[in-house]
Amino acid sequence: MSNSRPNNRGALLSGISSLGRRVNDALQRLGFAARFFVMLLLYSGQSFRRLHLTIRELYYSGFQSLLIIMVSGLFIGMVLGMQGYETLQRYGSAEALGVLVALSLVRELGPVVAALLFASRAGSSITAEIGLMKATEQLTAMDMMAVNPIARVVAPRFWGGVISMPLLAALFSVAGVFGGYLIGVVFIGVDEGAFWSQMQASVDFRYDIWSGIIKSFVFGIAVSLIAVFEGYDAVPTAEGVSSSIKSTVVQSALAILALDFVLTSFMFREA
Amino acid sequence: MSRKLLDLWVGIFVALGLAGMLFLALKVGNLSAGNFADTYQVTAKFANIGGLKVRAPVKSAGVVVGRVVDIHFDAKDYEAVVTFSINESYHFPKDTFALILTAGLLGEQYVGLDPGGDEKMLQSGDVITQTQSAVVLESLISQFMFNKASEAPSE
Numbered sequence: 001m002s003n004s005r006p007n008n009r010g011a012l013l014s015g016i017s018s019l020g021r022r023v024n025d026a027l028q029r030l031g032f033a034a035r036f037f038v039m040l041l042l043y044s045g046q047s048f049r050r051l052h053l054t055i056r057e058l059y060y061s062g063f064q065s066l067l068i069i070m071v072s073g074l075f076i077g078m079v080l081g082m083q084g085y086e087t088l089q090r091y092g093s094a095e096a097l098g099v100l101v102a103l104s105l106v107r108e109l110g111p112v113v114a115a116l117l118f119a120s121r122a123g124s125s126i127t128a129e130i131g132l133m134k135a136t137e138q139l140t141a142m143d144m145m146a147v148n149p150i151a152r153v154v155a156p157r158f159w160g161g162v163i164s165m166p167l168l169a170a171l172f173s174v175a176g177v178f179g180g181y182l183i184g185v186v187f188i189g190v191d192e193g194a195f196w197s198q199m200q201a202s203v204d205f206r207y208d209i210w211s212g213i214i215k216s217f218v219f220g221i222a223v224s225l226i227a228v229f230e231g232y233d234a235v236p237t238a239e240g241v242s243s244s245i246k247s248t249v250v251q252s253a254l255a256i257l258a259l260d261f262v263l264t265s266f267m268f269r270e271a
Numbered sequence: 272m273s274r275k276l277l278d279l280w281v282g283i284f285v286a287l288g289l290a291g292m293l294f295l296a297l298k299v300g301n302l303s304a305g306n307f308a309d310t311y312q313v314t315a316k317f318a319n320i321g322g323l324k325v326r327a328p329v330k331s332a333g334v335v336v337g338r339v340v341d342i343h344f345d346a347k348d349y350e351a352v353v354t355f356s357i358n359e360s361y362h363f364p365k366d367t368f369a370l371i372l373t374a375g376l377l378g379e380q381y382v383g384l385d386p387g388g389d390e391k392m393l394q395s396g397d398v399i400t401q402t403q404s405a406v407v408l409e410s411l412i413s414q415f416m417f418n419k420a421s422e423a424p425s426e
Contacts (some may be wrong), residue, residue, distance in 0.1 A: 019304075052277075052278075055277060055281050058281045058284065058285070059277050063283070063284040065377065102299045106299065163285075164284075166288070167284065167285060167287070167288025168288065170288055170291035171288055174291040174295060177295075177299055184426055196298070200298070200302065203299050203301060205296050205300040206327070207299045208300065209295050215293065
């Protein structure tokens with residue numbers, strides 16, 4: 001009995017101190033991430049002077065994600081077409097299907113799902129690439145040769161992702177609208193004229209489409225930054241790289257959904 | 272992969288993405304030549320606007336001629352001030368009548384313009400004086416019930 005008291009206190013103290021250490025580590029990492037972001041922006045000019053590096057990344061993270069983005073968009077559009085018709089025809093307004101499909105894709109699903117797919121398809125591979133370069137000391141070697149690894153490796157991958165994201169989100173929405181058209185008009189038989197004209201009447205360029213493009217641009221910055229940072233900050237071992245890849249996907253998904261909430265509440269406050 | 276081939280594929284990707292945005296703007300959205308046309312702004316005061324919202328259409332003879340751009344409350348006259356922009360190519364006489372109408376029984380509300388016979392046309396910044404407020408269902412029902420109640424004793 002008399003012994004247990006100091007033990008309890010010791011456990012409590014070590015609990016508090018480990019909590020403090022974790023908070024400290026997290027804050028330190030956040031500070032490093034901020035410094036890393038500023039360095040990334042500073043060295044971007046230097047990396048744009050060798051534009052083919054960024055173009056190469058546009059190919060690997062943008063062009064190669066095209067297929068999965070378009071196919072997923074098509075399926076999501078088809079599901080929206082089916083479910084939307086199912087609900088709308090109960091209220092006798094099946095013609096509003098075009099509005100439902102287009103608005104949900106352009107405002108929310110396009111940017112969000114495209115960004116989630118992009119994070120798991122391209123973000124994870126960027127983290128793996130940079131993390132492995134770090135683990136095999138290629139980044140250090142570059143530094144030794146007076147080649148800045150942020151300008152040479154990190155910045156092109158970041159900008160490749162930032163540029164790709166809005167384009168991919170737009171194509172996702174296009175594929176989705178086409179999928180909704182396919183199910184709604186071609187298979188179910190909603191009137192084609194009403195489908196397009198009601199869509200055009202209620203989708204506003206500045207309010208809906210432009211907001212969607214801004215959203216996907218913000219998601220592109222978030223996902224690319226998380227991907228390159230996780231790679232650059234990876235513990236240079238096999239386990240370290242694999243856990244960085246995992247946390248890229250997890251953190252990107254969380255960041256996308258949280259940012260989406262914030263942006264939506266700013267953009268669509270008054271409908 | 273050679274740099275030329277890489278450039279080609281990236282070029283295709285970027286062109287496709289921009290074409291997608293253009294498709295969204297033109298085919299899905301309402302960004303057509305009509306939306307960039309010049310507009311002039313006219314205001315009207317209503318005693319009650321019902322459920323009218325900003326960006327609601329302004330129609331004349333059923334054709335959309337403009338959009339509501341601003342709604343605010345005038346604390347001096349206790350009236351709603353509705354500003355709408357009308358396409359420059361449509362002109363309306365000075366004594367045009369502005370009404371708040373409902374599309375269908377429970378549909379969205381819009382502003383209807385009934386042209387008058389004045390020689391002078393509405394200019395930018397003009398105020399439409401003749402207006403008719405939105406029909407509020409509750410007051411309509413209570414009016415109907417009062418009429419019924421007053422009819423009853425005479426029988």
